[in-house]
Amino acid sequence: MKISRARSSGVEHLPFKQRVGGSSPPALTNPTKSGIFTFKVKESKMHFVYILRNPQGKHYIGETENLERRIIEHNKDNGHFTGFNGPWEIIVSHFCTDRSEARRLERKLKSFKNPGYAIKYLSELRTQG
Numbered sequence: 001m002k003i004s005r006a007r008s009s010g011v012e013h014l015p016f017k018q019r020v021g022g023s024s025p026p027a028l029t030n031p032t033k034s035g036i037f038t039f040k041v042k043e044s045k046m047h048f049v050y051i052l053r054n055p056q057g058k059h060y061i062g063e064t065e066n067l068e069r070r071i072i073e074h075n076k077d078n079g080h081f082t083g084f085n086g087p088w089e090i091i092v093s094h095f096c097t098d099r100s101e102a103r104r105l106e107r108k109l110k111s112f113k114n115p116g117y118a119i120k121y122l123s124e125l126r127t128q129g
Contacts, residue, residue: 047102049109050093051119054085059115063102067093092122 048067052060064070074082096102109118
């Protein structure tokens with residue numbers, strides 16, 4: 001592979017076909033009659049943030065699109081933390097409009113480092129919304 005160097009800036013440039021690509025832009029649809037292109041946007045799905053508790057008093061905070069399926073997965077003996085420490089029951093859950101909102105809320109709850117505070121916060125949030 002031949003690398004050309006720009007003399008003025010000292011920056012290395014790879015030949016066009018060998019460049020490393022970044023993230024791809026969304027696919028363009030056909031232009032409208034006015035000649036304007038539109039973007040395809042994925043529909044956002046409902047997400048839930050939830051707190052589980054097991055009989056030993058341990059807690060687990062997570063987020064998912066399908067709460068029922070996720071609880072079943074947690075209660076399977078799958079070799080992970082929740083599998084070894086089940087059975088789990090839902091203490092509280094909260095509906096979010098999209099995944100980014102759910103992830104932000106999940107991180108906030110985990111940042112409390114105290115499941116009691118997280119449960120109280122999520123319970124109060126549920127009663128507000």
